[in-house]
Amino acid sequence: MKALLTIVLMTIVFTVYSQPAAEEIIDRVDRNMSSENRVFESTMTIKGKRGSRIITSRSYTAGDKKSFTEYFSPPREQGTKMLKLENQLWIYSPSTDRIIQISGHMLRQSVMGSDLSYEDMMEDRKLIDIYSARVIGNDNIDNRQTWILELTAKVEDVAYAKRKIWIDTERYVPLKEELYAKSGQLLKRSIMSNVIRIEGRWFPATIQFKDMLKQGEGTEFKITSIKFNQEIPEYIFTKAALKQ
Amino acid sequence: MIRFLLKGLVRDKSRSLLPVLVVAIGVMLAVFMRGYISGIMVDMIEQTARFNTGHVKVMTKAYADNMDQVPNDLALIGVDTLKDDLEKTFPDIEWVSRIKFGGLIDVPDENGETKSQGPAMGIGLDLLSKKSKEAERLNLAKSLVRGNLPVSKGEVLLSEDFSRKLKVNPRDKVTLIGSTMNGGMTIYNFIVSGTVRFGNTPLDRGSIIADISDVQLAMDMNDSAGEILGFFKNGYYEDEIAAPVLAKFDKKFVNEGDEFSPVMLRLRDQEGLGLYVGLTDSMGAIMTFIFFIAMSLVLWNAGLLGGLRRYGEVGIRIAIGEGKGHVYRSMISESLMIGIAGTVIGTAFGLGLSWLMQTHGLDISEFTKNATTGIMMPNIVRSRITPPDFYIGFIPGVVSTVTGTMLSGIGIFKRKTAQLFKELEA
Numbered sequence: 001m002k003a004l005l006t007i008v009l010m011t012i013v014f015t016v017y018s019q020p021a022a023e024e025i026i027d028r029v030d031r032n033m034s035s036e037n038r039v040f041e042s043t044m045t046i047k048g049k050r051g052s053r054i055i056t057s058r059s060y061t062a063g064d065k066k067s068f069t070e071y072f073s074p075p076r077e078q079g080t081k082m083l084k085l086e087n088q089l090w091i092y093s094p095s096t097d098r099i100i101q102i103s104g105h106m107l108r109q110s111v112m113g114s115d116l117s118y119e120d121m122m123e124d125r126k127l128i129d130i131y132s133a134r135v136i137g138n139d140n141i142d143n144r145q146t147w148i149l150e151l152t153a154k155v156e157d158v159a160y161a162k163r164k165i166w167i168d169t170e171r172y173v174p175l176k177e178e179l180y181a182k183s184g185q186l187l188k189r190s191i192m193s194n195v196i197r198i199e200g201r202w203f204p205a206t207i208q209f210k211d212m213l214k215q216g217e218g219t220e221f222k223i224t225s226i227k228f229n230q231e232i233p234e235y236i237f238t239k240a241a242l243k244q
Numbered sequence: 245m246i247r248f249l250l251k252g253l254v255r256d257k258s259r260s261l262l263p264v265l266v267v268a269i270g271v272m273l274a275v276f277m278r279g280y281i282s283g284i285m286v287d288m289i290e291q292t293a294r295f296n297t298g299h300v301k302v303m304t305k306a307y308a309d310n311m312d313q314v315p316n317d318l319a320l321i322g323v324d325t326l327k328d329d330l331e332k333t334f335p336d337i338e339w340v341s342r343i344k345f346g347g348l349i350d351v352p353d354e355n356g357e358t359k360s361q362g363p364a365m366g367i368g369l370d371l372l373s374k375k376s377k378e379a380e381r382l383n384l385a386k387s388l389v390r391g392n393l394p395v396s397k398g399e400v401l402l403s404e405d406f407s408r409k410l411k412v413n414p415r416d417k418v419t420l421i422g423s424t425m426n427g428g429m430t431i432y433n434f435i436v437s438g439t440v441r442f443g444n445t446p447l448d449r450g451s452i453i454a455d456i457s458d459v460q461l462a463m464d465m466n467d468s469a470g471e472i473l474g475f476f477k478n479g480y481y482e483d484e485i486a487a488p489v490l491a492k493f494d495k496k497f498v499n500e501g502d503e504f505s506p507v508m509l510r511l512r513d514q515e516g517l518g519l520y521v522g523l524t525d526s527m528g529a530i531m532t533f534i535f536f537i538a539m540s541l542v543l544w545n546a547g548l549l550g551g552l553r554r555y556g557e558v559g560i561r562i563a564i565g566e567g568k569g570h571v572y573r574s575m576i577s578e579s580l581m582i583g584i585a586g587t588v589i590g591t592a593f594g595l596g597l598s599w600l601m602q603t604h605g606l607d608i609s610e611f612t613k614n615a616t617t618g619i620m621m622p623n624i625v626r627s628r629i630t631p632p633d634f635y636i637g638f639i640p641g642v643v644s645t646v647t648g649t650m651l652s653g654i655g656i657f658k659r660k661t662a663q664l665f666k667e668l669e670a
Contacts, residue, residue, distance in 0.1 A: 046426070048317070050504070053426060076464060077428070093431035098356055098419055100431060106348070106421070113317075113427030214427075 022133035022149055028172040029165075030126040032201045037062040040226035046114045047217035055112050064124040066237040077112060081242045084122050087157070092242035099242050115188065115211035115219040119159040130155050131163065141176055142193070145169045160187065171195060171202040186212050199228050260582055266542050267586025267645055268593065271637035274535035275594025276627070278527060278636060280601060283628035285524040289481060289517060291444065294381050295367070297514040298473025299481045300337070300489060302330065306503040307470060311514075314344045316425050316463060316470050320506060323469040333496060334489055336477055340378060341469035343368035343459045347422025347430075349402070349452060351410050360410045366420070366452040368459025368469075372397070381475070384440060384453070390414050391438025394455055400434035403451040404441040414438050420452070424464040432462035443624060472506075481521065486510040536640040543579075543648025572653050579649035580642065587641030594637060601627035 020028075037060070044055040055077060061067040067084045071077040079094035089102045102109075107119045127133075131151035139146045146166040153161050162184070166176035173195050179188040188211055192204035203226065210218035235241055293299055303311065306318040320326060323341050330339045345366045353359040370376040371384075371394050379385065384393055389404040391414030402412060412418060413436070420432045434454060441448055460466055476485050490508055499505035512518035523530075561571055605624035 048426060050317075050321075091429065091431070096419055096431050096433045098350075098352060098431060098433070100350060100419070100421060101358060109423065109429060110427045112429070113424065 019135065019147065022135045023128065025135070025147060025149060025167055025172065026127045026131070026133050026151070026165075029167055029174060030128055032171075032173055032203060034064065034124070034126055035061075035201075035228045037230055037232055038226060038228045039230045039232065041224045043222050043224060044112070044114055044116075045220040045222070046112070047219065048113065049216050053113065055114070060232050060236050061124065062232060062237065064126065067121075067124065068236050068241065069121075071112075082121070083237065083239060083242055084124075085237060087122070089118055089122055090239060090242060097243070099239060110211075110214075114221075115209040115214060115216070116221070117159075120188075123159060127151065130158050136164075139166055141166055144175060146175055168195070168202075173202045173204055175204070188212060194222075198226060201228070260578075260585075263543060263579070263582045263645060263648075264586040264589070266539065267583055267641050268590035270535050270539040270542075270644070271587045271590025271641040272594040272597070273590075274531050274640055275591055275633050275637045276597045276601075278531040279594070279598035279627040279629050279633050280625075281531070282524060282527050282630065283602065284625045285520055285527065286480075286628055287626065289511070289520055289524065290479075292515060292517060293475070293481060293511055294383075295447070297509075297511045297517065298340075298471075299476045299511050300474040300486055300493075301509050301511075301514065302326070302472040302474070302493075302497075302506050303470065303509070304504045305507045308507050308509060314346060314470065316343065316345060316423070316465065316468075317427055318504070319343070319425060319465060319468045319470045320472065321468045321504070323472060324467055326506060327472055329497075330472065330474070333492065334474065337474040337489065338377070338477065340370060340376075340473050340475070341456055342471045342473055343456060343463065343465060343469050344471070345422055345459065345463060347420050349406075349410060349450075350419040350421055351412055352417060352419065360412075362406065362410055362450055364406065364420075364450045364452045366422075366454065366459070368454050368456040368463075371453070371455040372457070382453070383442075387440040387442050389439045389441050391436065394437045397455060397458055398433070398435055399437035399455070400458070401438055401440050401453040402436055403448045404439040405448045406450045406452075407436065407439045409450075412436055420462060422463065424462075425468060426464060428464075430462050430464065432458070434458070481511045483510075483512065483521065483525075486512070532636060532639045536644050539640055539644035540647045540651075543645050544651045545648075575653050576646060576649055579645045583642035583645030584638075586645065587637050590641060591634065591637040595629060595633060598627040598629050598633065602629055 039058070039060050041058045042056070044057070046053045046055065053074060055074065056072045057069050058072070059067060059069040065086055067082075069082045071080040081092040083090045083092075089107065090099050091102055092099045102118050107122070108117050110116070111118055111121055130153060132154045133149050133151050135147050136150045137148040139148055146168055149165045149167060151163040151165060160179040161182040162180040164178040164180070165174045167173070168175050173192065174190075175192050175195075177190045177192070178186055179190075181187050188209065190210070191208040192206070193208070194206040195202055195204050197203075203223075205223045205226075207221045208218055209221060302320070304318050304320055307315055307320070310318065327339050327341060330337075345368065347364060347366065349362055349364045350358050351360045369378045369382075371379055379393055384401065390407075394401065400418070402410075402418070407413070410418075416436050418434050418436055420430070420434060422430050422432075424430045434452075440451075440453070442451075454462075456469065460468065474489075476482065478485075487510075490510055493508040497506050497508075512521045558571055562568065603626075605626040607624050
């Protein structure tokens with residue numbers, strides 16, 4: 001009996017001590033997901049109640065402060081460009097030849113009818129800088145062992161006061177995420193899949209977003225190509241580049 | 245006999261003045277209130293119909309369920325075909341497509357940067373077709389303050405107060421930032437052709453009116469519209485016309501299992517207007533009843549007082565052989581004359597007041613400036629004189645006078661004849 005008890009206790013102690021601290025987990029997630037800069041092309045399939053639309057784009061990102069996206073299709077969106085500098089966002093519409101700054105409640109609007117908001121698009125900060133974390137359990141997603149982390153905002157200017165993230169215990173990438181309002185209401189759910197290894201880091205190439213307050217079947221965001229640590233000309237991140 | 249009674253009434257002012265005054269005041273109030281309330285109701289209902297509800301409205305079932313949010317992602321698709329079908333099925337109704345939308349109006353400076361910005365509610369309607377009556381229906385020409393109505397694509401009307409707030413003049417460029425039918429962001433340029441003032445605070449606060457083809461282009465709503473409104477050709481909503489239209493529509497167009505199937509709502513089924521439609525229909529009866537009760541009570545008491553004062557006269561008349569019934573009938577005949585006289589005077593004054601109110605109106609904009617309901621209350625309320633106003637006062641005026649006299653007469657004659665003699669001796 002004593003031996004059995006000892007084994008059980010040792011197993012618990014081993015399990016606890018073999019699991020890294022929550023901060024360490026999200027730090028490793030950040031190292032996978034963030035980079036000095038990156039250039040990627042993507043397709044966004046928006047599955048509405050009356051059919052689907054596919055939007056293709058190319059994005060340039062430098063750290064967590066600058067990003068630039070150009071849309072290629074469908075024809076209505078072709079040539080539309082978005083520029084994020086610090087916490088400001090501008091959108092250029094070629095049909096009106098106007099650059100409009102998106103601010104205030106407009107940041108919560110859907111991007112091209114998808115389940116992503118402009119606010120979601122703007123959030124590039126490292127998780128460890130804006131959330132405090134704690135491990136609240138384990139789960140299994142598609143035969144992958146995960147830790148469930150609960151993240152609570154430690155700064156004011158975040159879109160979601162709480163997040164719950166399922167982190168792959170081996171590859172340190174999120175496989176599922178739930179985003180909550182301050183009231184505790186579930187606002188969005190994302191499922192990450194197609195995890196690929198690029199330049200020594202793991203990265204989910206497909207993300208299924210679902211705005212829980214919106215009808216439709218969600219938005220599938222697929223990265224068709226991605227390159228990290230590229231040399232991006234500085235003029236890309238200027239308002240002048242929007243009209244070019 | 246009538247002449248004799250009339251002379252008595254004219255010579256003995258204490259017998260006629262108070263009752264005539266009571267009747268005249270009561271009838272005047274009844275006539276005026278009826279005209280005033282029916283004026284407000286009809287104005288409110290028809291203004292709401294023209295801008296918002298139509299006399300009947302066709303939408304998708306899903307759109308109708310969330311109508312307050314103007315969910316253009318759930319709008320009708322294939323509206324041209326549907327409208328043609330509606331026109332064939334209901335030729336006595338005029339059908340028009342409308343798109344309501346919300347968004348921001350952004351005004352650029354000379355460098356294209358935002359100079360000013362404000363939230364707006366918009367209506368897209370047929371302004372450019374030659375046969376369209378939409379501009380007339382919304383009284384746009386008379387509401388124009390500056391500039392002119394849109395005459396070509398890409399032109400828009402702004403409410404005057406909104407344009408002043410944004411510092412925009414006719415021929416200036418403004419940009420609409422809103423949501424497409426797919427939920428994406430739309431950015432669309434317009435040239436301001438003119439400004440309008442509707443005399444309705446919520447509309448004047450921040451409205452834009454554009455041709456529906458521009459709005460369809462801006463919102464990515466090709467051959468789509470949020471609503472198809474139907475207007476009865478007599479110009480007024482009537483339940484009797486709407487009910488069979490609704491029944492026929494349900495039978496022909498509605499598919500219960502499909503959330504995008506078209507559904508029809510009558511005016512009375514929208515924005516809580518059913519109550520107002522009901523009230524308008526019964527306003528004459530309500531006013532007549534209220535004033536009938538109130539005036540009967542007053543005249544009953546006036547009759548009792550008058551009767552008590554006339555105990556001596558009644559006693560003598562009975563003593564010299566006049567029958568009780570004859571005395572009673574003569575008193576009722578007197579009251580009939582008083583009622584008619586009071587009603588004529590009251591109706592004349594009531595109509596006069598109503599005419600003043602109809603011509604000049606009453607500005608209630610202070611009370612409606614924060615209104616947020618879908619019901620459109622005009623800023624200036626006016627009475628509405630209709631044929632029933634000329635005779636409606638006779639019901640409370642004459643009936644209540646006669647009823648009052650009859651009741652007081654019964655009271656008087658319940659006393660014994662001997663007691664009347666006793667009172668005469670005293």
